[in-house]
Structure formats: C-alpha cells, structure tokens
Amino acid sequence: MKALITLEQVVKEYRDNGVPVRALDGIDLTIEPGEFTVVAGPSGSGKSTLLNLIGGLDQPTRGRVSVAGMDTSVLSNIELSRMRLYKIGFVFQAYNLIPVLTAYENAEYILMLQGTPAQKRRERIMSLLSTVGLKGLENRFPRELSGGQQQRVAIARAIASEPQLVLADEPTANVDSKTSASLLDLMMELNRDKGVTFLFSTHDPAVMERARRIIRLRDGRIVPDGDGPGDSPA
Amino acid sequence: MLIVKLSWRSLWRNRRRTIITISSIALGTALALFLISMAEGMYNKLINEAVRMNAGHVTVERREYARAPSIDLVVPSVSRIETIAANIPGLETVKALIIGQAMVSSASGSSGVGLAGVDPGIEKSVSPLARTVIRGRYISFADERGVMIGTSLAERLKLEPGMKLVVTVNDTHGELANEMLRVTGIFATGMEEADGFLVQVPLKVARRIFRIGPDEATQVGLVLSSPDKQEQVLEELNALLKGTDLAALPWQEVMPDLAGFMAVDKGSNYVFQGIIIFLLSFTILNTILMSVLERTREFATLLALGTSAFLLRLQVIIETVFLGLLGCALGLGLGGAVSWYYQVHGLDLRALFGDNLTITGIAVDPVIHNYVGVNLVLWLGGLVFGLTLLIGLYPAFKSARISLPDVLRSR
Numbered sequence: 353m354k355a356l357i358t359l360e361q362v363v364k365e366y367r368d369n370g371v372p373v374r375a376l377d378g379i380d381l382t383i384e385p386g387e388f389t390v391v392a393g394p395s396g397s398g399k400s401t402l403l404n405l406i407g408g409l410d411q412p413t414r415g416r417v418s419v420a421g422m423d424t425s426v427l428s429n430i431e432l433s434r435m436r437l438y439k440i441g442f443v444f445q446a447y448n449l450i451p452v453l454t455a456y457e458n459a460e461y462i463l464m465l466q467g468t469p470a471q472k473r474r475e476r477i478m479s480l481l482s483t484v485g486l487k488g489l490e491n492r493f494p495r496e497l498s499g500g501q502q503q504r505v506a507i508a509r510a511i512a513s514e515p516q517l518v519l520a521d522e523p524t525a526n527v528d529s530k531t532s533a534s535l536l537d538l539m540m541e542l543n544r545d546k547g548v549t550f551l552f553s554t555h556d557p558a559v560m561e562r563a564r565r566i567i568r569l570r571d572g573r574i575v576p577d578g579d580g581p582g583d584s585p586a
Numbered sequence: 587m588l589i590v591k592l593s594w595r596s597l598w599r600n601r602r603r604t605i606i607t608i609s610s611i612a613l614g615t616a617l618a619l620f621l622i623s624m625a626e627g628m629y630n631k632l633i634n635e636a637v638r639m640n641a642g643h644v645t646v647e648r649r650e651y652a653r654a655p656s657i658d659l660v661v662p663s664v665s666r667i668e669t670i671a672a673n674i675p676g677l678e679t680v681k682a683l684i685i686g687q688a689m690v691s692s693a694s695g696s697s698g699v700g701l702a703g704v705d706p707g708i709e710k711s712v713s714p715l716a717r718t719v720i721r722g723r724y725i726s727f728a729d730e731r732g733v734m735i736g737t738s739l740a741e742r743l744k745l746e747p748g749m750k751l752v753v754t755v756n757d758t759h760g761e762l763a764n765e766m767l768r769v770t771g772i773f774a775t776g777m778e779e780a781d782g783f784l785v786q787v788p789l790k791v792a793r794r795i796f797r798i799g800p801d802e803a804t805q806v807g808l809v810l811s812s813p814d815k816q817e818q819v820l821e822e823l824n825a826l827l828k829g830t831d832l833a834a835l836p837w838q839e840v841m842p843d844l845a846g847f848m849a850v851d852k853g854s855n856y857v858f859q860g861i862i863i864f865l866l867s868f869t870i871l872n873t874i875l876m877s878v879l880e881r882t883r884e885f886a887t888l889l890a891l892g893t894s895a896f897l898l899r900l901q902v903i904i905e906t907v908f909l910g911l912l913g914c915a916l917g918l919g920l921g922g923a924v925s926w927y928y929q930v931h932g933l934d935l936r937a938l939f940g941d942n943l944t945i946t947g948i949a950v951d952p953v954i955h956n957y958v959g960v961n962l963v964l965w966l967g968g969l970v971f972g973l974t975l976l977i978g979l980y981p982a983f984k985s986a987r988i989s990l991p992d993v994l995r996s997r
C-alpha cells in the first residue's frame with residue numbers, strides 16, 4: 353500500500369526575536385493508511401510543528417512533506433485549503449469549536465462546506481453524535497458543553513466527512529484522565545471500525561501506553577525505539 | 587446559507603456593540619435624510635415662489651433677450667404661445683410680462699425702478715407679491731392708471747395709496763414718455779430689490795406707456811404644477827419654437843443668481859453631510875475591525891478546517907451587509923418619518939430667523955416644509971449601504987490574513 357504521509361529530512365526553523373529555533377531537525381517518517389499513531393514527547397519537542405506541517409498549516413524550512421501523494425510545498429494556499437477540507441480532519445488541543453454554532457452545526461460544518469445534501473448530512477451527523485456519546489446534546493452551544501463533550505464534538509466534526517487522515521494535536525490535554533481514556537477509546541474504535549488513519553500527539557504517558565505505534569520526539573528529533581530512559585515500549 | 591447563519595449569529599454575539607453600530611448608522615442616515623430633505627423643501631419653496639413672482643418655470647422670450655434685455659425685444663404673439671402652452675400637460679398658468687426700466691417721481695423726489703406690466707388677475711392667484719399688500723389694494727384689470735409700489739419706495743417718495751406719481755420711460759420708439767399714475771396699493775415682500783425698486787402696473791398700462799402692441803410682451807412665463815415636468819416642457823416648447831426667433835428657457839437661466847445660490851448652498855450641504863458620513867464611516871470601520879481582530883482564533887480554526895479565505899471574507903462582508911441594511915433601514919425609516927412629519931406640518935424657523943427670511947433677495951416663508959422624495963431615499967440608502975460595504979472590505983480582507991500556526995499554537 354502506498355504511504356499516506358511521507359516526511360523526508362524535514363527541518364523547521366522559527367525565528368524567535370531573530371534567534372533561529374529549530375523546532376524540527378531532520379525528520380524522516382512514513383505513515384500508512386489505517387494506522388493509529390501517537391506522536392509523543394515533552395512540551396516544546398516539536399509535536400505541534402510536526403502536525404501543522406502534515407496538515408498543510410505551515411511549510412517546512414527544508415525537506416519534503418507529502419500527504420496523499422501531494423508535496424505540500426508545491427501546493428498553493430487554495431490547494432492546501434482544499435486538501436484540508438477534503439482529506440484531513442483536525443482536532444485541536446483548545447476546543448476550537450465555532451462558538452455561534454450548536455454541537456450539531458459544528459459537526460455538520462465540514463459537510464456543509466463540501467456541499468453534502470441535507471438529508472445525508474442529517475443522517476450521518478445524528479448517528480455520529482450518538483456514536484461519540486452526545487445524543488440529546490445536539491442543540492447545545494459549545495459554552496453549554498463540558499471540555500470532554502466539546503472535544504467529542506470536535507472529533508465528530510473531524511471524521512464526519514470520512515477524511516483519509518485525522519490529525520489531533522493533544523486532544524486529551526485539557527480533560528481529566530477518565531475523559532481522556534474515553535476519548536482515546538472513541539478514536540481507537542473509529543480507527544478500527546471505519547479505518548480512519550489517526551495521528552495524534554500527547555505528552556500523557558497513560559495515553560502513550562495504549563498506542564499501537566509511537567513516534568517519540570525530543571528536541572525536534574525522532575528518538576529511536578527503546579532509546580530513551582523510561583520510554584519503555586508498551 | 588451556512589455562511590449567512592454564521593454571519594448573523596456572529597453579529598449578535600456582541601449584542602451591545604452591534605446595537606451601537608446599527609444605531610450610529612441609523613442616526614447618521616436619519617440626520618442626513620432630515621437635513622437634505624429640509625434643504626430640498628427649502629429649495630422647492632424658493633423656486634416655487636421665485637418662479638411665480640417672476641417669469642415661471644419656463645420662460646418664452648426672444649433669443650437675444652437673455653443677453654441684452656430690451657423693451658423692444660418682444661414676443662410678437664402672446665396668444666399664440668398661450669395656445670401652444672394650453673396643450674402642455676402639467677401647466678398651471680401662463681403669465682405674460684413686460685419688464686422695462688423707468689423713473690418714478692413724486693413731489694418728494696424720484697427714483698429709478700423696474701417697471702413690470704402684469705396681468706393682475708393671474709398675478710393675484712399665483713404671485714406671492716400680490717399677497718403682501720400692506721396698504722391699499724392690489725391692482726385690477728380695470729385700473730387704467732393704477733400702480734403698485736413697494737414699501738421702501740413709498741417711504742423714499744413719501745407716497746401713500748391714492749397719491750399720484752409720474753412714470754418716465756424710454757418707449758419702443760426711442761422717445762421719452764411720461765404718464766401720471768395713481769398708487770393703488772403698497773406691497774411689502776421683505777426683499778429690498780422688490781420693495782425699493784419694483785413697480786407693477788396692469789399689462790395694458792405697460793403696453794400704453796412703452797408703446798407695445800396689444801398681443802405683445804417681453805416674456806411669457808409658464809408656471810407648472812410640478813417642477814419635475816420642466817425638462818419635458820422645455821423640450822416640447824423648444825421643438826415647437828424651432829425656426830422662430832423665440833426660445834424657451836428654464837428658470838435657472840432666467841434667474842441665474844438664484845440658481846447659483848442654490849448650487850453653492852447644495853455644495854456646502856454636501857460638505858456637511860460628507861463630514862457626518864465620514865465620521866460614521868470611522869465608527870463602522872472601527873466596529874467591524876474590532877470584531878474581526880478579536881476573532882482571529884475562531885477564523886484560524888475555520889481556515890484550518892478547510893474554509894476558503896474567500897468564504898471567510900464573505901462571512902465578514904455579510905456581517906457588514908447586515909449592519910448596513912439594518913442601520914440603513916432604521917435610519918431611513920426614522921429620518922423619513924421625521925422628515926415626513928415636517929413635510930406635512932412644517933418646521934417653524936421663526937424663532938431662529940424672525941419673520942422675514944430672505945435668501946438671495948427672495949422672501950421665504952420661515953415655516954419650512956421638508957421634501958422627502960423617493961429618489962432621495964433611494965439615493966441616500968444606496969450611498970450609506972454602499973459605503974458600509976466598502977468599509978467592510980478592509981476588515982474582510984484582514985480576516986483571512988492570519989498566520990495559522992501562530993494563532994492556533996497560542997493558547
């Protein structure tokens with residue numbers, strides 16, 4: 353099977369008050385369709401930067417990032433936007449729901465943009481919201497939902513259009529461990545049942561334990577398996 | 587639909603700010619509408635009185651007359667013009683005038699004046715001057731020697747109704763001619779040009795003094811029931827007068843001073859309204875910009891999810907459209923209602939200007955009636971709405987100029 357994501361010698365440098373900061377330092381990475389991968393690492397290790405590059409939200413300083421066979425560096429902003437709309441689902445750490453839309457409408461948003469017919473949208477969102485455990489809360493606005501519930505809406509929104517890839521940047525960081533576990537259950541279940549490829553980041557050891565594949569980052573580099581002290585593979 | 591929903595709800599997220607913005611748009615629009623309609627009402631009144639006192643909305647005269655008015659440049663057949671004009675829709679009345687220079691003398695002195703021969707019957711019904719008689723009465727058709735004089739001329743020459751005066755003119759044959767006339771009445775228009783330097787006599791008296799034929803006059807004025815018809819009447823008349831040495835002129839050419847004043851006055855009004863609208867624009871720009879800047883995070887999310895920059899900008903523009911539409915509708919409603927009230931009941935400015943309000947020497951009733959035309963409402967509404975849209979462009983443009991990783995990463 354052809355790889356869904358390939359990174360070759362990817363370097364990302366930021367300038368912080370003129371001082372170059374190397375957020376990613378020569379990353380090589382391949383992710384196959386259907387994988388459930390966790391990017392693990394302490395804060396500042398480059399997790400968000402990595403996911404942003406893959407999601408086409410940012411461009412690498414050097415190296416190549418390709419997603420679904422497309423080199424993101426050659427895509428225009430409009431093409432990147434379309435790639436995000438049609439191929440990728442996003443879940444962010446901060447809830448990032450649209451505050452003026454209800455849970456239902458938030459989940460429906462991507463399908464609306466894609467022009468999915470109303471009837472089909474309705475069926476899919478209703479069943480999806482009950483899958484993520486939000487039955488009966490469809491008409492609540494984000495501020496009327498708990499952090500975990502908001503993240504469930506965000507997950508529903510991310511997978512509603514059945515994208516090839518879901519990028520989730522520390523989706524469990526702002527919820528308690530119980531909620532975190534159930535969100536993880538949900539994502540793993542969606543990965544298993546619907547074959548959605550998940551790539552998500554965390555610095556929570558409890559979450560890392562359950563991952564099938566872990567990519568460990570430290571100071572912008574991938575740590576080879578079993579290298580780090582205390583990073584014993586699950 | 588999605589985007590309209592997003593725009594509408596986003597607008598009402600900051601209810602207070604939205605209400606303030608809509609109110610300022612509404613108030614600015616209402617104020618502009620009120621002031622413009624008041625000026626329009628004033629102009630209409632001014633024009634109305636001026637054309638009735640003088641030579642009509644449209645004046646038929648000899649082609650050379652406008653450049654060098656002279657008593658021997660006459661319209662040869664007033665009755666023919668009357669016949670032609672009778673078929674013109676929107677005609678209120680036709681008034682023949684004979685205007686010439688004269689000298690009037692009494693026992694106490696003499697003065698140069700403008701001598702106007704008028705049809706007393708018509709004048710009484712259309713001219714505001716005939717309604718300002720303060721002593722004696724207005725001349726009538728039967729008065730063979732009657733003359734109307736203004737109050738300041740009467741003062742200078744110490745004349746009262748019933749007293750005699752002598753009029754001296756250069757007649758059409760180039761001879762000096764004298765006539766003894768008797769003051770029928772004294773008028774007080776409030777305008778010095780008229781009260782001090784105009785005398786009116788019945789047409790036939792003017793014809794006799796100047797030795798002008800019975801069907802001749804220097805000007806034939808057409809008073810229209812509605813000034814909107816002026817263009818059309820001019821066109822028709824000029825078509826009919828083609829090939830003759832007569833021409834039909836708009837009042838603007840016959841009374842260039844008044845037209846000039848109105849142009850200047852309109853100009854200064856525009857400047858004032860421009861300032862209102864300019865200030866208004868800043869309020870609107872400020873609000874929209876603020877509401878865009880405080881939503882960068884939300885916009886970043888929308889963009890990250892795959893919303894196109896175009897759609898995001900459209901959302902901001904639609905918010906502006908809502909602001910503009912609501913503000914405009916409210917403002918036009920409010921301003922329209924107030925203006926309409928004063929259109930019907932009149933706005934009494936006597937407290938401000940006293941009883942005699944004159945503009946370029948023309949007496950104006952100090953009770954102003956606004957004039958709210960459909961054109962004005964549409965024009966102003968379009969302007970404010972268009973402006974709101976225009977102002978929304980920059981914030982809209984700005985809304986999608988976000989560095990996604992920076993915004994999404996800051997928590």
Ligand SMILES: Nc1ncnc2c1ncn2[C@@H]1O[C@H](COP(=O)(O)OP(=O)(O)O)[C@@H](O)[C@H]1O
Nearest residue numbers: 366367368373375394395396397398399400401
């Ligand atoms: N826009 C930026 N400007 C400057 N430095 C940045 C920027 N984004 C990330 N960095 C730096 O890059 C490194 C990796 O950041 P990040 O990818 O956010 O790590 P993580 O998500 O693992 O916490 C950090 O040192 C961070 O300070």
Ligand SMILES: [Mg+2]
Nearest residue numbers: 399400401522
């Ligand atoms: Mg991060």
